[in-house]
Amino acid sequence: MSPNATDDSNARDDGFSDQERAAIKDRAKELKTQAKRRKSEDKAAADEADLLAKIEQMPAGDREMAERLHSIVGSVAPDLAPKLYYGQPGYARKGKVICFFRSGGMDKARYSTFGFSPEAALDNPDGFWPTSYALEDPSEAAWEAIADLISSATA
Template sequence: MATTTDTKASFSAAERAAMKERAKELKASTDRAEGEAAVAEKIAAMPEPDRSLAQRIHEIVTEVAPTLVPRTYYGMPAYAKDGKVLCFFKPASKFKMRYSTFGFNDVAQLDDGTMWPSEFAVTALTADDEARVAELVRRAVG
């Protein structure tokens, strides 16, 4: 006998909204212009300091790896290679966290021995931090 689950009782309103947003993203085109517009819209809607951090990371990623396709990933700015999200910016405000993060998925070529970081906390971007982000993206793309 099959059972049904009431999604309203199982998931919070925020979780249901995230699932709807993700389903919309999966249906979206891989068109670069469409992805660029979606990322710009998400960044513009962020409160400070997330907006400034996301904008600067967007500039660095698109400059260093112009072949990556901007798109959203669970409502966050992200950059894909061959249709798979390589890196993403997770704003602190979205998850009510203490800091934002810049992260990489498993397609990123950042392997370093048997253990390495895949997400980095970001509270500000100094010139050294920007250079590190650029280098990480270069390595991740391969």
Template structure:
């Protein structure tokens, strides 16, 4: 019995392939670092450099997210994850910022992985669209980050 093809899967997009290559480079670079302090300092420098490369609209949001996360969850270690700014606990990513430019989307996002303690019943959001960072948005991000690690 033959199957007919109903969709046209073309594999990963160029942006997805680039993110995977970035992740492989991040892992390789991290393995060459020696001390824990050196790893942390270099990882944060890499993250800040990645933010600085972003288009202005994404960069402004990413800088605010970075400031909010580091102020409200200092136990999270900044690092790059698939070329995106991310924040990890014991080496595992809890939350991350994805710029709109990264995957050519309409808005940036703040995402939380399964380690984030955001559970709320049988269903809850794990990604949040960020069009701008107002005072209200800053407080919401701070509250989410505190809950994620709490």
């Protein structure tokens, strides 16, 4: 067995699972598309169209959560620009992703995830804070907490 091999039957000799490899390819494609769009006046509209198309491809449940998050981000942090981030919905300021959604169904994971990049302003004076959250049929209280976190992260 090679030193990079794992017990995961989906992992190849380089250590990446099929889902990880697909995410890397998606990210490379996103970067190429963004480079082409830098000169386009319709970049923001095209990026949002790509994001909405990706949400539409998600399995039921994940799609509804992603749509709800898209709505929350739009109302709480309208300055964040929708864009794909490793093939999943992300929201950026000045080209840097602040927060993102990962579809558990598309990632073949147990649950979906809502997370924050290091660009998010969530630093805690204790030096300890979460950077992602599992989402599985969130309650209204959870959606309100997510809205508060987005607001804090973009302050």
